[in-house]
Amino acid sequence: MSLAKQRSRAEWFKHGVLVFVLGFAFYPLLVMVAISFKSTDQFNRNPYFFDAPGEWNVAANWSRGWETVRDSVANSIVTSVGAVAAAMVMAVLTSYVLARYRFPGRGLVYYGIIGSMFLPGTAATLVTTFNLIRNLGLINNLWTLVIFGAVSGQVAAVFILKQYIEDIPRELFESAQIDGAGHLQQVWNIVLPLSGSILGTLAILQFLGAWNNLMLPLVVFRDEELFTVPLRLMQLEGDIVKEWGPLMAGYAVTSIPLVLLFLFTMRLFVKGIASGAVKG
Amino acid sequence: MSSILTTAPPAAPDPGNTPRPPATTAAPAPSRRRRSAVFSKLRHWSVLYLLMGATVVGMVVFSYYPKIDVVLRSFYRWEPQYIEDYIGWEHYKNIFTQDPLFWQSFRLVVILLLANLVKMWPSVFAAIALHRLRSDRARYVYQVLFVVPMVIPVMVWLLIWKSFFEAEGGIVNGFLNATGLMSLLHWLDGSPAVDVATGQRVSSGGMPWLAERVSAFDQAVLQPVVGGVWGLIALGGMVAVLSPGWRSIGRRWLAWVFLLGYALWAWGGAAPPLRDSPGAVVVGSLLVPAGWLWLPMMFAVALGVVAWLRRGPALVREDRVRWVGGVLIAAGAAVVLLGKVWTEPVGGFGEGQPSWLGNSRLIVPTLILWGFPWVGTVGVLLYLAGLQQISKDVYEAAELDGVGPVGMVFRIELPLILTMFRINLIFMTIGTLTGYEMNLILFGPEGGTNNAAMVPGLYIFWQSFYESKFGYACALGMVMFTMILVLTIIYQRYVRVEK
Numbered sequence: 001m002s003l004a005k006q007r008s009r010a011e012w013f014k015h016g017v018l019v020f021v022l023g024f025a026f027y028p029l030l031v032m033v034a035i036s037f038k039s040t041d042q043f044n045r046n047p048y049f050f051d052a053p054g055e056w057n058v059a060a061n062w063s064r065g066w067e068t069v070r071d072s073v074a075n076s077i078v079t080s081v082g083a084v085a086a087a088m089v090m091a092v093l094t095s096y097v098l099a100r101y102r103f104p105g106r107g108l109v110y111y112g113i114i115g116s117m118f119l120p121g122t123a124a125t126l127v128t129t130f131n132l133i134r135n136l137g138l139i140n141n142l143w144t145l146v147i148f149g150a151v152s153g154q155v156a157a158v159f160i161l162k163q164y165i166e167d168i169p170r171e172l173f174e175s176a177q178i179d180g181a182g183h184l185q186q187v188w189n190i191v192l193p194l195s196g197s198i199l200g201t202l203a204i205l206q207f208l209g210a211w212n213n214l215m216l217p218l219v220v221f222r223d224e225e226l227f228t229v230p231l232r233l234m235q236l237e238g239d240i241v242k243e244w245g246p247l248m249a250g251y252a253v254t255s256i257p258l259v260l261l262f263l264f265t266m267r268l269f270v271k272g273i274a275s276g277a278v279k280g
Numbered sequence: 281m282s283s284i285l286t287t288a289p290p291a292a293p294d295p296g297n298t299p300r301p302p303a304t305t306a307a308p309a310p311s312r313r314r315r316s317a318v319f320s321k322l323r324h325w326s327v328l329y330l331l332m333g334a335t336v337v338g339m340v341v342f343s344y345y346p347k348i349d350v351v352l353r354s355f356y357r358w359e360p361q362y363i364e365d366y367i368g369w370e371h372y373k374n375i376f377t378q379d380p381l382f383w384q385s386f387r388l389v390v391i392l393l394l395a396n397l398v399k400m401w402p403s404v405f406a407a408i409a410l411h412r413l414r415s416d417r418a419r420y421v422y423q424v425l426f427v428v429p430m431v432i433p434v435m436v437w438l439l440i441w442k443s444f445f446e447a448e449g450g451i452v453n454g455f456l457n458a459t460g461l462m463s464l465l466h467w468l469d470g471s472p473a474v475d476v477a478t479g480q481r482v483s484s485g486g487m488p489w490l491a492e493r494v495s496a497f498d499q500a501v502l503q504p505v506v507g508g509v510w511g512l513i514a515l516g517g518m519v520a521v522l523s524p525g526w527r528s529i530g531r532r533w534l535a536w537v538f539l540l541g542y543a544l545w546a547w548g549g550a551a552p553p554l555r556d557s558p559g560a561v562v563v564g565s566l567l568v569p570a571g572w573l574w575l576p577m578m579f580a581v582a583l584g585v586v587a588w589l590r591r592g593p594a595l596v597r598e599d600r601v602r603w604v605g606g607v608l609i610a611a612g613a614a615v616v617l618l619g620k621v622w623t624e625p626v627g628g629f630g631e632g633q634p635s636w637l638g639n640s641r642l643i644v645p646t647l648i649l650w651g652f653p654w655v656g657t658v659g660v661l662l663y664l665a666g667l668q669q670i671s672k673d674v675y676e677a678a679e680l681d682g683v684g685p686v687g688m689v690f691r692i693e694l695p696l697i698l699t700m701f702r703i704n705l706i707f708m709t710i711g712t713l714t715g716y717e718m719n720l721i722l723f724g725p726e727g728g729t730n731n732a733a734m735v736p737g738l739y740i741f742w743q744s745f746y747e748s749k750f751g752y753a754c755a756l757g758m759v760m761f762t763m764i765l766v767l768t769i770i771y772q773r774y775v776r777v778e779k
Contacts, residue, residue, distance in 0.1 A: 124757020
């Protein structure tokens with residue numbers, strides 16, 4: 001009896017800890033939505049909690065918020081999707097080769113990719129990177145983000161995918177080879193179906209990284225119409241007079257693509273991370 | 281490119297699988313056959329290289345080239361579009377002799393690093409709580425809930441938190457005022473007063489009052505005995521290194537010699553570390569006035585004798601040695617925290633609107649408090665993945681052995697996620713040392729009031745894109761990179777996974 005009681009008390013304690021932690025994680029989200037419904041008057045009166053539902057200013061705030069960030073959301077979607085797609089194609093092919101074949105230079109390639117994880121780029125790398133971009137004539141060009149997003153995604157993706165592909169039984173590949181399948185067919189028919197969940201998880205993580213990238217766009221873009229979400233938000237933040245309602249609505253709009261992404265992939269993502277395949 | 285790949289002949293079979301021709305027919309042209317085998321191998325390899333081509337070229341051009349370029353450019357006076365001269369080691373000389381702000385920024389980053397070492401733990405405990413839930417269903421719900429906050433772009437998250445810390449109408453000040461904690465802070469802060477007799481500012485009450493007493497103790501007792509509080513910490517470290525936790529004698533001596541050097545500097549210069557540049561540190565430790573030396577040397581010799589004796593039969597109980605060392609370090613840390621941090625009234629608490637992001641003395645506490653309760657949602661899920669490899673039997677066996685719920689944290693759960701923890705530790709360290717985006721967004725390129733939020737990364741960014749000193753920024757980057765490399769190597773050696 002007392003043991004059961006102790007157990008249930010321990011259960012409540014754990015729930016308490018988790019709810020406390022999640023409360024702090026969710027509070028900014030709630031504040032953002034609450035303020036995005038407020039006029040300036042309402043904000044001054046009651047900044048951090050919801051008003052009565054009848055007094056919400058959804059349409060006015062959100063349409064203005066949408067207008068301020070619309071272009072940047074479009075830019076971010078294009079560059080992030082491009083970067084992730086390119087990163088995944090490159091990483092799958094490279095890890096397939098590294099996992100399946102021995103050839104001269106294999107170690108060099110593998111450790112060359114993995115080693116850059118421990119050669120962190122400092123702020124000084126941004127200088128030389130900027131110089132490189134300028135010499136290539138890629139300043140003010142959305143392609144820059146796609147290229148750098150794809151390359152910077154290689155390290156973690158190859159590290160994880162290579163291990164994953166090594167675990168696929170050799171016989172599968174060998175029998176496909178006997179049937180005359182080329183490299184691309186083997187990747188398409190064996191690697192992709194078997195590593196779907198880990199690929200999806202990696203893609204989502206990389207998408208988040210690309211979506212949140214600030215420094216590169218900050219030094220590369222000059223024209224406002226090329227600004228991505230973080231840049232545009234930073235620019236809005238710099239305004240002296242802030243109308244918090246539309247501003248927060250704008251913030252919320254920039255989260256919508258990620259909401260949609262997670263809505264469809266949540267199950268896969270939780271499973272992918274829980275499988276312990278993503279380490280480091 | 282893909283058309284090349286698809287028209288390329290299907291994979292040449294593995295070298296091992298190459299069908300060997302029957303010996304009888306092989307006689308006429310062995311060399312030609314060998315050449316065709318070599319040729320097919322080459323063709324096989326070139327297809328492989330082609331498949332990896334995009335990654336390899338991309339990494340070389342966009343990842344390695346800029347990093348190597350940093351090394352080369354650090355020897356140039358490079359102010360874009362006008363000047364590009366080779367100047368040798370001049371930048372490095374300037375960094376070590378006339379750039380106090382860079383070294384000041386390292387002081388902040390060391391504080392942040394220490395804070396982050398503490399801030400890593402809540403994620404671990406949250407993951408353990410999540411792992412120990414009895415209901416699988418509830419756990420899944422929590423897992424999903426932990427993912428949801430990731431939908432907010434990092435920038436939005438930062439800006440919302442920034443609005444929480446605003447002086448007027450910010451939620452932090454609102455909370456402090458509503459709960460009465462603000463008046464507690466005001467009381468702790470004391471208020472500046474002027475001594476009528478001497479005309480000097482004296483503090484009246486609270487933490488500054490305590491700080492005066494503590495630093496009086498520091499000067500009266502610690503300075504003459506061990507050369508100040510940093511000497512006390514060094515002494516504690518030297519004692520602690522003698523304890524049995526350090527298994528190999530060689531490693532122990534290495535750490536000990538390192539600490540001795542540090543102690544000599546602390547005792548000799550009696551200057552807090554990181555206030556002056558490392559160059560000055562090295563020189564200073566060589567030029568210590570001889571009068572200072574006798575006491576630390578006595579300690580060093582005594583401790584050395586103890587360490588040497590410990591190879592034979594133990595004279596001192598080893599765990600007691602460790603305790604003494606720990607107590608000395610803790611006492612030193614307490615003196616630093618109480619005597620050297622909150623030394624003057626900050627002000628602003630009395631009006632109920634301290635400016636957390638504007639007041640240069642509140643910026644560091646704000647950075648430390650930032651993100652309370654410091655649970656990274658992805659981190660929790662990754663730790664959970666590690667924890668779920670523990671089988672139920674282990675828990676039952678531990679329970680039979682009488683291990684309580686707290687004991688299990690240290691006996692079962694922490695050892696199992698140690699690998700992951702170590703990886704996180706390395707990346708957290710690299711991230712803290714190189715990171716500057718948050719400081720840039722919150723405080724601007726010059727690091728806020730009095731450059732209080734200036735971290736090395738931000739300083740480099742400022743030197744390059746605001747002062748146009750590209751070459752100098754590269755040299756600064758090299759100094760920072762070297763430090764990171766050293767730290768990573770130390771981690772690799774000392775933060776071992778012990779199974």
